[in-house]
Amino acid sequence: MADINAAFKAKMVQRKWAAMGVLFLAAVIFPMAPGVESWMASEATLIIMYIMAAQGVSILTGYTGLVTVGHGGFLAVGAYASALSTKYLGTDLITGMFVGAAMSAFVGWALGLVFLRLSGAFMAIGTLGFAFFVGTVVNNVPIFEGREGISLPKNHVIGFEIGDIGFYYTALAALGVTTLFVSLLVRSGVGRAFMALRDSEKAAEASGVNRVFYRTLAFSLSAAVTGVAGVLFAHYVNYVSSEVFADIWYSVDFLVATVVGGSAVLLGPFVGGLFVAFLPTFIELFVDQPGDLAFIIKGGALIFVLIVAPAGVVVGLVQLFRWLRGKLGGDTQ
Amino acid sequence: MRRSYKSFITAAGVGVLSLAAFGAQAANGPGVTDKEILICSYQPMTGKVSSYFRMGKGADAWFKHVNANGGINGRMIKYKMVDDKYEPARTKNIVKRFVERDKCFAIVAPLGSAPTKAVIDYIVEKGIPLIGAGTGAAKNVFYKSRTVFPLYPPYDKEGTDLVRFTKEVFGAKKIGVIYQNDASGKTHLKGIEVGLKQYGIKMVASEGYEPKEVDLSSQVIKMKNANVDAMICSCAPEPAAKVYTERAKLGLKVPVVNVFFGKSPKVPELAGQAAVEGVYFATIFREWDDPNEHIQKAKGILTKYYPEEQHDAVHLWGFTGAQVFSEAIKRMGSGDITRARLLDTLEGIDNWKGSVVPVVDIGEVGPGEEAIKHLLVPSMNYVVYKGGKFQPFTPPWMK
């Protein structure tokens, strides 16, 4: 029994990595495939940025169990950190990502300390307040240039100017790194501590998990990943403005992406990011000027997913797959 | 399953072939066939500023009207609008799609400062004419390119003019400013500061507000407490209505002039006529109830194609770009429709009185020069709301 289970699990793990590998390989080949135009790569870039931001949210909300409605704030922190360092120090995109991640991680750490004892609905409103706070700061403190915004030069990576395809590959590489990072993290002792805090704070503390340290660590790692996505958002359109980054709808969309895909599953943000970023474009393929219909479809789809697969699409599909297998296996016997 | 896959392949193949055939027509510009001209625009159909989608509806109504009357020189105008939710990253993708997939001939009457800022580099780089975008942000208006045709003057110039207005019409010495805390309001503020120096006036109070703010009482109270002689209101219609309601409530009787994008029948409708009585507005268009034939025609068209809409200035923004574009195509006659010819033709529109704008007079932009000379609506007029309607008002210096 156990051996079968272990074997099954090993197989699933293998499959997961195989799936990820195929996915990335496909993503690498994609822009070069015949019939694929640059705008499709741009669409994919948008999805990549959403996936990455949702990965950040999933570290906190999925693996550590702290619901955040404020990751738009970290998106802004990452975006502005990189934008300012590009404008005043002339850093390139790669350096920008490190700057954005570091700044975001620092702010996340501080926020984690402030919200040390919050959970549930209280944490949600606290993080939402943080997003608004960031919005007000970038809107009013002169260095951020408010809604007028900061225009950035064309993107450079180690001295070479990159176009939209180059940007796509850069974003893809960054997504590869964050995916690797998240997958290592959640399998490590630190990831176990996060999940232990999520499942039972008491038992975690009794097992020696330092609640303060790991909560703030989860906050800063989560913020860092979303911060990198913010850097990409900023450089993708070469422009940051409080009109864009002070918007709470990013925060909400990232949370939706995390929930839809499955909050504590590696593939979850991929499905969720696709859902949030690509759904409007997808609907447009079938309906001309969907407008409000897009809203209705989005809401309906969201509720449908929650009712049918409360643990997210990925988990739901795995369960469906197992059920089907059991059913088919039963039939042949 | 298998069959749908096959049909998909077939469809894709047909698509690729037809695209190839499309590109083969060398003479006309992209998006132009003998039957049709495809032009595009991005609009905030949903999301936080969706009420500005009125601009797109205005342009759309005009093109529908054109098509219903047989198009222009035998060509229909296909006007494609896509929702960008006012998110620049989406705008960028949408514009790329316009250019690469849809092969749009030009981008006409799109909306938004932030979205346009994010895509203008790309649009110019690809040589796509950008006609009548709804933005007064400096980057978009002063862009050094011959392919950009801005709609209206930059906000800072308007701000300066409004200061002059308070001095020469109201005789004000110390003024107060209420502004929307965004790019438009802050640019107005910049222009106002220039005007203050120029006309020797003091600004004793300046209060911002957030576009969605529920209650604007504290801002108006501050105006009252600062004892201002006159107010400049850089407010969109809904907030303007709130400001005038509060102003009437507090009995603040000082004269007010509002920027042009707040000039809308919405304001008296929302705030009540009494509260708006005597408020001056800058404006760039004729009034909806102006007996002028072009306005009346536009009114009919909008009512026909968007019967639910209440007539607003933002619709006219859309009309302007659409009408100027149609005029240019008309003037190009039966020859090849190319982008280069479009630019030449547009620059050749001088002293044209055939649209909702009193006069369209497009200047020429040489290489390396700023697009400001391309303004579709270069001049600003004023109106005053009296006795239940907007009435033309001519300040002393324009007489």
Added chain:
Amino acid sequence: MFGQLFISGLATGSLYALTAVAVVVVFRNTRTINLAQGDFSMIGAFVALVLIKSFAFNYYFALAGSVVFCIGLGILAERVVMRQIADSDWLTLFTATLGMYYILHGVAGHFWGRDTKAFPLTFDPTPINVFGGIISQGHVVNMAWAAAIGLVLFIFFKYTKQGIAMRAVTDDPETAALMGIPVRFIVLLTWGMAGFLAAFAGVLIAPIIYVSPEMMDEVLIKGYVAAVFGGLYSIPGAIIGALLIGICENLAGGYLGSHFKTVTAFAMIVLLLAFRPHGLFGIQKRREV
């Protein structure tokens, strides 16, 4: 200036209060933060507007129609959506209400357009003087309405069987079930009440912030903040939170500058939560093992 800022703030705060109370009522009996609460109000306002404009109802009949419609909407939300996932975790419930938010937004936009619409002024626009501050009659009437609804709620929760049962379910659902209280019916009642409050909030606020699909977004967030401020379980706490936020916002706008106005509520809530993680009147749960 203080008096005027204070009174205007109080008027705004009372507009947040009904939404805050509804957030509390739903949360404490169902663990759900209802993000669609504002949109119930928005739909309610549209319904009232349609009744007035197209069916020539007078204000009070329109209000009544809106109340009936919103109660139905609340009950529908519970039966069709929330009951299916009633046993799920907090986040799922929260996200599901977000789904309802999207749908209601889309429906309103689809049927009534994205234009801002005026709501007929029902009261004499002449302002009146109260304690050195000026306040419009509409605001006074709204505050009176809000107070009246508060009183009705107070009587309902204090003296009626269903009201007490609702509080009993808040306190301990399992024991309530043991007493023969039908918990599911009470939950349905809770959503009906959310609809009731939403209709009043929407119709009362409509003449002031006008009617559009987005009209309640800001109010909902302030209402949620106010509810958390009061600890999420306490109705008086939510009302106090709402008034406090209205007043502090206005004072901050007046004395610190308008830049600080909208962020005030969030600065307040972040500060409060940093020191009192369960709100002002929240129950600090003992750490039991």
Added chain:
Amino acid sequence: MTLLRLSNLEASYGAVRALQGVSMDVAEGAVVAVLGANGAGKSTTLKAISGVVKPTAGEIEFDGKRLNGMTPNQIVRLGIAQVPEGRKIFKDLTVAENLRMGAYARSDKAEISKDLDMILELFPRLSERAKQLGGTLSGGEQQMLAIGRGLMARPRLLLLDEPSLGLAPIIIADIFATLRKINEEKRMTMLVVEQNANIALKNSSFGYVLQVGRVAVEGVAGDLRQNKEVIESYMGA
């Protein structure tokens, strides 16, 4: 006449098999004690009767009706009230409101107010504190309130889950005296779950001792008090 009959009742919480075949008979008008150590399944038995825990197997029959599958409020309407373990007073409701909730399933207003008077007479301490919040009462007062709340349903069968828990001996004696009085005056049937074997058996006519989800010993109360096994099951000798 048998009022309540459990036959081979099984129930579990997740992985815990709390009941593994419990059978009991409660005669009308009797006071029956259910004894046993922690985790023996006493509370689960009561919860299954009240319909809060759904049995996985076995039958519950009350006055000839099958209770399986009924909702708690249907069961209360049939005449079964429970005084839950740990009192479970509604802390944010006043004493009077708590009592009123006990009568939720009834609609005979005049009778309800009569019962209320009766209970306040029975527990004069409660009438002094009628307007206080339930959470502010002392442990003994809370137990009185919980019993009063159960009585407000005017049940034919009252289920009591550890009424002596955490109370001082003098108060325990007091409470049991009252229960006996109610039983005698109203002929109300009672099923009392207790750890405190002596006091429970002294005040009951029949007893069951549960051990790990099964009935280990049963018998007339007086006999059980002398029973070696009972002591052993408690003291683990």
Added chain:
Amino acid sequence: MTSHLRCDEVTVRFGGVVACNKISLDVEEGKIIGLIGPNGAGKTTLFNVLSRFQDCDDGHVYYRDQQIDAKNTHDMINLGMARTFQNINLFGEQTTLENILIGAHHLIGNPYSNMLWLPSARRNERELTDRAVEIAEMLNLGDELDNPVKNLPYGHQKRVEMARALAAKPEMILLDEPVAGCNDEETAELKEIVKRINSELGITIFLVEHDMAMVMTVCDYICVINFGANLAQGTPSEIQSNRDVIKAYLGEDDE
């Protein structure tokens, strides 16, 4: 005798209720000590004080003569004290192995190198896993390593809790009702395990339990509390014949 854990007149009040009233007791190194008392006697509160989940209002707690009543909860593991919970408190979605590994959390070394799987962390992680497997086998959980614990039978879950506590390499384990809810078979098994942990690994055990049969056969020494105060202490046979204890358990018998 060496004192391993000692509490000295510990008092805890919740509002007006005194949950623990000047309780003193001493846990001798290397022994199995039982804490018993009727429901509501204050056992769990005392347990929480000892494992630093609860502050005491008065009195002190000493671990090997070091005062610990101001320590953080998570520091107790570093001192060498692990605990289990009355109502199983496992990480349900995770596998048995992962649950056991959480117990070894304080041995993961530098968290930053751990989360990036640097070579040292990798080596360390392998060692911890090996040890976790060893412990699992010792507790007859070898077959369940890859199963999510929420799918395990109750008795197994109890053992996983114990395994998690053992994974921390403790010198002392506090067991909060280790056999509550278990059937006879499971109880017998757990009893055996508790004895083995004590004798083979030399770990001091302090347990709260209601199952007297288990307490009497396993414990070297028993403390009884009632109404939040010390009632009696002694060897199992002394306790079994103590009049006060019998009275407390079976109830006041005034006849």
